[in-house]
Structures are given as structure tokens and as C-alpha cells.
Amino acid sequence: MTKHRRDRRRREARASSLDLLLSLSFAFIVLCLLGLTASSLGPFWNAYTAARSNLGETARLRATFDAANRVSAERGPANSLMTSSEENIVSARWRIVAARDETDRALGELVVAMRQPETGDAERRELTKLMDAARQALLYGRNQIDRVADMPGQHRPDAEIKRAIAQMFAAFDAIREISIRQIGVLGRRNPALASVATVASGASDLREYAGRLGSIIVPAIARNERLSPLELEQVARMQGRLHQLWDLLRGQSEFNGGGPLEAVAAKVEAVYFGTGQSLIASMVVGGSLGSYPMSVGDLTRLYVPTMMPLEELREAYLANMANLLERDEEAAFRRLCAAGAAAIVVLACLAALFAWLRLRVLRPLLQARRIALALASGEDSPDFGARPRMLELVRLFEALAVLRHRLRERAVTMAELQKQAETDGLTGVWNRRALERFALVLPAGEEAARFCLVIADIDHFKSINDTFGHQAGDDVLRSVARRLADSLGSKGVIARLGGEEFAVLLPGGNVGDALRTAEEMRAALRSAPVPLGQAGGEVAVRASFGVAAGLLGSSGWPRLLGAADRALYRAKANGRDCVRLDGGDMEEMPSAA
Numbered sequence: 001m002t003k004h005r006r007d008r009r010r011r012e013a014r015a016s017s018l019d020l021l022l023s024l025s026f027a028f029i030v031l032c033l034l035g036l037t038a039s040s041l042g043p044f045w046n047a048y049t050a051a052r053s054n055l056g057e058t059a060r061l062r063a064t065f066d067a068a069n070r071v072s073a074e075r076g077p078a079n080s081l082m083t084s085s086e087e088n089i090v091s092a093r094w095r096i097v098a099a100r101d102e103t104d105r106a107l108g109e110l111v112v113a114m115r116q117p118e119t120g121d122a123e124r125r126e127l128t129k130l131m132d133a134a135r136q137a138l139l140y141g142r143n144q145i146d147r148v149a150d151m152p153g154q155h156r157p158d159a160e161i162k163r164a165i166a167q168m169f170a171a172f173d174a175i176r177e178i179s180i181r182q183i184g185v186l187g188r189r190n191p192a193l194a195s196v197a198t199v200a201s202g203a204s205d206l207r208e209y210a211g212r213l214g215s216i217i218v219p220a221i222a223r224n225e226r227l228s229p230l231e232l233e234q235v236a237r238m239q240g241r242l243h244q245l246w247d248l249l250r251g252q253s254e255f256n257g258g259g260p261l262e263a264v265a266a267k268v269e270a271v272y273f274g275t276g277q278s279l280i281a282s283m284v285v286g287g288s289l290g291s292y293p294m295s296v297g298d299l300t301r302l303y304v305p306t307m308m309p310l311e312e313l314r315e316a317y318l319a320n321m322a323n324l325l326e327r328d329e330e331a332a333f334r335r336l337c338a339a340g341a342a343a344i345v346v347l348a349c350l351a352a353l354f355a356w357l358r359l360r361v362l363r364p365l366l367q368a369r370r371i372a373l374a375l376a377s378g379e380d381s382p383d384f385g386a387r388p389r390m391l392e393l394v395r396l397f398e399a400l401a402v403l404r405h406r407l408r409e410r411a412v413t414m415a416e417l418q419k420q421a422e423t424d425g426l427t428g429v430w431n432r433r434a435l436e437r438f439a440l441v442l443p444a445g446e447e448a449a450r451f452c453l454v455i456a457d458i459d460h461f462k463s464i465n466d467t468f469g470h471q472a473g474d475d476v477l478r479s480v481a482r483r484l485a486d487s488l489g490s491k492g493v494i495a496r497l498g499g500e501e502f503a504v505l506l507p508g509g510n511v512g513d514a515l516r517t518a519e520e521m522r523a524a525l526r527s528a529p530v531p532l533g534q535a536g537g538e539v540a541v542r543a544s545f546g547v548a549a550g551l552l553g554s555s556g557w558p559r560l561l562g563a564a565d566r567a568l569y570r571a572k573a574n575g576r577d578c579v580r581l582d583g584g585d586m587e588e589m590p591s592a593a
Helices: 002-083 086-114 121-149 158-189 191-223 229-250 262-289 296-306 308-376 391-422 432-441 461-468 470-488 511-526 553-573
Strands: 450-458 493-498 501-507 543-551 579-581
Touching (some): 002 086, 002 121, 002 191, 002 296, 002 308, 086 121, 121 158, 158 191, 191 229, 191 262, 191 296, 191 308, 229 262, 262 296, 262 308, 296 308, 432 553, 450 553, 470 493, 470 501, 470 511, 501 511, 511 543
Antiparallel strands (some): 450 501, 493 501
């Protein structure tokens, strides 16, 4: 018997040595093949990553152009707001709010684009610095516009309007600096692509110049005065820029001669350089004579739609550029896949020779390792998969199954203990620990964690205990908790603070709603007397309610709890059976007659 065991051990040792030798030999061959494969796949991989990088840079540049376009488009509603009459100021404010929301959305998307992993740390820092400057310029411009809009219509100085418009010009220029930086980076990586991006930048500038042309004449129209010589000169200079830039863009092959964007270019020619420029020309002529054919609002309503083809031109050019880059990426990917497939075939043939060892030993062991790690990390039901055939591995999997069963039993026990720790044993609602845990883990931001707290205290509860006994007092507490919860519904959460005190937490911070909810709960308690169970009979139950609003979190919760306590003391001092608000600065709910 001993000799048999020694022989078996020798065979197992030889088998282990052979397994090790085979594994090392296979690993060496695989490493050699991988080295040869990597050297052959390198050029294909470099071409593919370059194509992906170009596509990503183009997407970030597109996000920058979109943000710049939204800043430019925001000037139209801003001009209308600063020149609106008193009867139109409300609608003008709604339009500027919508425009600012669109601008902020585009800026947010640009920030996300700049955080992509393809952007280097140094480049990201530089772009972030430029983005902060752009946001500051935009914020300053908006503040200038709001300040002008808050002035009475007859007291809005022309100089202030011009200053606000100039500041919005500066905000666009700050965004444009980001695109210039991006085009520079693109040029260092791919000079051919930089020239294409420059054309896209020109298409974006075309819309900006068109917007500035309208903004130049707005102050004069608003005060119904002739255009000054300086304003006429600025109009002429801006029109010259527009035509010069359009001539440069029109010369690109994509915009003519059957190019993919010829139809969009024709629309720009007809709508903007036809209708839009005619509108500006009529206003300039009227400005020269001192009699404008329309108001700022009418000009904005008619002129802004003529600039839409300019935006379509930019979007179409960027989309065409993206399509070309996507085709390059797909071609590079196909070449990479073809080379990779050839390498995979070679490696697969070699792997087939070693597969039977992996299937018999290595894979079950790795599967057992995965199951053990899953159980250690708390996963309840890891997939055991196909069971192995080797006796030793079968026993290992049986042991893992036993371990899973015991861990499940432990998880059920822990969940039950957690529930018991956070639930009031008498009433079944949350206890104070659960409530404070909820209140303290929330963030302390104004919108994220603003709540109303209602504290209810049963009036004369001690006399109920003294008169009917503590068992009757417990019946009252259970009934009060049930009625408060039924009245509250899904509006918030309820907890027992201790003794005869209950707390109700309502999201949103609307004090008026909280007062009404408290009054509804007070009415629910008054609706019918509480039966006393074993004590027999019934008793009328009343309660006082304190309401407060504030923030949650580690700093806000103690203040909110103290404020609700003060309101509760006021309710007690005012005769009980009523609802009171901390501070008394809002309407309170008096007790019912």
C-alpha cells in the first residue's frame, strides 16, 4: 500500500513537471509569435489609431464650433431684450432664457469633449484655461445685458447697449480662441486635415459676421436715429468681410461643380446673400434717412431665419468631413482586422495542440478561482457553469457550493438585522437612526438636499398612559403612526423620533405644501377616536405640529431639526392641536374649530 502511494506520487510529480514543461514551451512559442505578429501589425495599428484620433479631434472641434454658434445666436434675443418696450419685455426675457439654456448646453458638451482621454494633459489644461476665460466673458456680457434690460425703456443709454453687444462679441472671440488652438493641434498631427478644419472655421465665422452685421445697427434702430458715419463704416466693413469670406468658401470644391455641398451653398446664396442682405440694405437706407422700415423685434424675426442656411452650411461641411474620416477609419480598421485575422489563425492552430490540457485542468481551476472571488466580493449566485470531471476538482466545486449556501444564510441574517436596526419595533416606521442616516448622507447642495421637516407630538400623551395604562399608550402610538403614514402616502418618509414624537421628511422645500400636509395629518388624527384594544373603550387623540424648511447633510440637518423643534414648541405654546411654522414668516395653519 505504501509502495502504491509512492508510485502514485511519483506519477503525479512527473505529470506536474510535464505540465510545467509543456506550459513553458507553449508560452515561449506564443511569445515569439506574438512578437512577430506585433511587428507586422504595428503599421496597421498606427494607421487605425491615427484615423480614430483624427475623428475624435474633429468631434471636439465640432463641439467648439457648435458652442461658438450658440453664443453668436444668443445675441439676437439679447438685442431684442435690450430694445424691448415695456409691454414686450416679458416675452423677450423668455426668449433670452431659452437661448441661454441652449448656449449652456453646448458649452457643457464642449467641456465633456475636452475631457476625452485622447486629449493630452497639457493640452487639456490649456483648453480649460481658455474655456474659463470664455465663460467669464460670456457671464460678464450677460450681466451687462440684464443690467440694460432692467432699466426703463426710455432710460437705456445707447453706450450701455453697445457695450453689452461688444462684450458678447468678446465672448464669441474667446470661444473662437479654443477652435484656433484645436486647429493648431490638429495641424501638428495631420497638416492636411488642418486645412480642412480651417475651412470649417471659416464657415463658422460666416454666421458670426452675419450676426454682428445685424448687431451693429440695432442701437440706432432702438433709439430711432440715423446711423452714424462710424456705424455706416462698420456696416460696410462687415459686409466686405462677409463677401470676401464667402468668395473664399465658394471656391472650395465641395461647394461647387457638383460637389456634395453645392445645394447648401446655393441655399446660402439665395436666402442669406439674397433675402438677408436685402433686409440689412433696407435698414441701412432707412437709417441714412432717419426712418427705419421696421423695429428691432421685426428685424430679428425676419433676419435671423435667413442665417439658418449659414449654420446648415457649417454643419453640412463638418458632417461631410466626419464622413470622410469615418471612411478612413473603417478602411484602416478593415486592414487591421485582416492582418489580425491572419495572426489569429496561426495562433489558433498552435492553441489547439494545447487545448486538451487547458480544458481538463486550467479552465476548471480558473472557473473555481472566479467563483471564489465572486463569493468573496459578495455576489449571491455566481455561475458555476459546467462541472469538471476530475475527482479533485469535483470536490472543490462541492466545497464552493457549500460555501455559497452558508454565505446566503449569512446575508439573509445580516439583512434582517439591518432592518431591525432601522425600524421602530412598536410602530413599524423608521426609527431615529434610520432617519438621521438618510438625512446625513445626502449632499448639502441647495437643490439636491432641500427638504421640509414636520415634527408631530401627541398632546397630553402622558395622561393617556397614566389613565389607561402603557398598553393603551402603545395602541395609541401604533394607531397614530398608521394614520400619519396613510395621510402622508408617497409624499415623504415618516419616522418615530422617540416617545410620542414623530418626524415627517418632505422633499422639495415648499413650505406651503408642507403646512398643508401637516394640516391633513392633524385632521386625520381628529377624524376618529383611537380604540384602546385590551384596555377597552377609545380615546380622542390630538397632536401639535412644527414645520420648518432647510437643507440636509451634516451641517444642514441639525439646524433643520432645531427649527422644527422651535416650531413645535410654538404649537404647544399656542394651545396645542395646531400647525406652526418656524419664524412665522409664512402663512400658518390654525387649529380647526
